Amino acid sequence: MRDSAFDGLDEKSFFDRVQAKFVEKAPDLSQSLNIAIIGKVSSGKSSLINALLKLSRRKALEIAKVGAVSGVTKDLTILKLDEKVYLIDSPGLDDVRAENSEVTKNFLRHIDVGIFVVTGSSDASQKKSLDDLRQHCDSFFVVLNKIDEWDDLDPTVVDDVVNQWKNDLKVDKIYPTCTKGYDPKSRNPKMDIRGVFPLRNAIEEFLEKKGKDLLLARHMAEKQSYGVKIIAVALIAVAGQAFIPGSAAFITATQAVAIGSLYYLYTGKVLSSKAALAILPTFLAETAGSSLFLFVKSFLPPTGVFDVAAAGVAVVITLALLATVNSILSSDAKLEQEELLRSKFRSYHEQAKDVLRDLALTDIRDLPEWKVLVSKFLGGL
Ligand SMILES: Nc1nc2c(ncn2[C@@H]2O[C@H](COP(=O)(O)OP(=O)(O)O)[C@@H](O)[C@H]2O)c(=O)[nH]1
Numbered sequence: 477m478r479d480s481a482f483d484g485l486d487e488k489s490f491f492d493r494v495q496a497k498f499v500e501k502a503p504d505l506s507q508s509l510n511i512a513i514i515g516k517v518s519s520g521k522s523s524l525i526n527a528l529l530k531l532s533r534r535k536a537l538e539i540a541k542v543g544a545v546s547g548v549t550k551d552l553t554i555l556k557l558d559e560k561v562y563l564i565d566s567p568g569l570d571d572v573r574a575e576n577s578e579v580t581k582n583f584l585r586h587i588d589v590g591i592f593v594v595t596g597s598s599d600a601s602q603k604k605s606l607d608d609l610r611q612h613c614d615s616f617f618v619v620l621n622k623i624d625e626w627d628d629l630d631p632t633v634v635d636d637v638v639n640q641w642k643n644d645l646k647v648d649k650i651y652p653t654c655t656k657g658y659d660p661k662s663r664n665p666k667m668d669i670r671g672v673f674p675l676r677n678a679i680e681e682f683l684e685k686k687g688k689d690l691l692l693a694r695h696m697a698e699k700q701s702y703g704v705k706i707i708a709v710a711l712i713a714v715a716g717q718a719f720i721p722g723s724a725a726f727i728t729a730t731q732a733v734a735i736g737s738l739y740y741l742y743t744g745k746v747l748s749s750k751a752a753l754a755i756l757p758t759f760l761a762e763t764a765g766s767s768l769f770l771f772v773k774s775f776l777p778p779t780g781v782f783d784v785a786a787a788g789v790a791v792v793i794t795l796a797l798l799a800t801v802n803s804i805l806s807s808d809a810k811l812e813q814e815e816l817l818r819s820k821f822r823s824y825h826e827q828a829k830d831v832l833r834d835l836a837l838t839d840i841r842d843l844p845e846w847k848v849l850v851s852k853f854l855g856g857l
C-alpha cells in the first residue's frame with residue numbers, strides 16, 4: 477500500500493493529515509501589511525494608489541471617504557484598508573514621523589513596501605528622501621509618473637529621462653507610469669492608465685514571497701484575475717503532486733487552501749481549516765452530509781493508486797470545485813447554499829472534462845499557461 481494515494485490511512489488519520497497540510501500551506505492572514513507611497517505633493521501618489529487597486533473614479537472617491545484617517549500633517553494621507561492593511565501617502569517619511577500617532581508609530585516600525593514617486597526631469601536632490609525610505613522598508617520601487625507630459629515629444633525623450641533618474645537616484649529599475657483621470661475636478665474625465673500593470677506585478681511577486689499578496693489583492697476592485705491565479709496555482713500543485721504517495725491528503729489540502737484563499741479574496745474573512753474541509757463533501761449529492769474521506773474516495777481510483785488518468789481526474793475535479801467557489805463568491809452568494817453549489821459544480825464539472833479531455837497534463841507546464849486556461853474556463857460559461 478506504500479504507493480497508494482491514501483498511503484494506507486484510515487478516515488481519522490486521513491483527516492488529521494489533511495488538516496496538518498492545510499495549516500502548513502495556508503497563508504497566514506493575520507499578518508499586517510504596510511505600504512508607503514512617498515513623493516512630492518501632486519506627483520500623483522493618490523492617483524497611483526487608485527490605479528494599483530484597479531479602482532474606478534467613483535470607487536476612488538469612496539475609498540478616500542471611508543478609509544482615510546485624518547492626519548495632523550497637511551500632506552499626509554493615511555488609508556486604512558482594513559484592520560491589518562495600511563497605505564500611507566506622504567511627501568516623505570519625516571512627515572510620517574511628525575504625525576507621531578499610534579497608527580504612524582506602528583507603521584514606521586515595519587514597512588513592507590515603499591513606493592517612491594517622481595515626476596519630470598531628474599533631480600538628484602531627491603536621493604536623500606529615497607534613501608530614507610529604503611532604509612525603512614523591506615522592498616522599494618521607484619516610479620516615474622506623469623509620463624504623458626512627454627507625449628508630444630520623441631519617444632526616446634522618456635527613455636533618456638528614465639536613465640537620468642536611474643543615474644541620479646542610483647537605482648537599477650524605474651517604472652514609468654501614467655495615472656491620469658482620478659481628479660474629480662478634472663475637465664477631462666478620461667482615464668489614462670499606463671505602466672501600472674508591471675509595477676503591480678512586481679509588488680505582488682514580492683508580497684507573495686512573504687505570504688502577504690492576498691492581504692492586498694483582497695482590496696482590488698477587480699478580483700477575478702487574482703481568483704484565476706489562486707485556481708491556477710492549485711491546479712499546478714495537484715497536477716505535479718498527484719503521483720507521490722499520500723497525494724490524496726495533499727490534493728485535498730490544496731483544494732481546501734484554495735477555497736480559503738478565494739473566500740478571503742471575496743469576503744475578507746478567514747475560513748478555518750475545519751470549515752474549508754467541511755465544504756468539500758457538499759459538492760457531491762452522494763457525499764453531502766457525510767465525510768471528507770468518502771468525497772475524496774469518490775473521485776480517486778478505488779485502489780488508491782495514482783496513474784496519469786487519475787491525475788487528470790483530480791485536476792478536472794479541482795478546476796470544477798474552485799470555479800464553482802469563485803463563481804458563487806464573486807456574485808456575493810453564500811457557499812452554504814448547497815443546491816446552488818451542487819448545480820454549478822455539475823455544469824463546471826462537465827465543462828472541465830470537455831476542456832481537459834484532449835489535453836495531456838504535460839502540455840501545460842507553467843503558471844502563465846495554467847492562468848490562460850483557467851481564465852478562458854471562467855470566461856467561457
Ligand atoms: N498629467 C498627469 N496628471 C496626473 C497624473 N497622475 C495624477 N495626475 C494629476 O496630478 C494631480 C495630483 O495628483 P494626486 O494623485 O492628488 O497627487 P498626490 O498629491 O501626490 O497624492 C491631480 O490633478 C491628478 O489628476 C499623470 O500621470 N499625468
Ligand SMILES: [Mg+2]
Pocket residue numbers: 521522523553565
Ligand atoms: Mg495625495
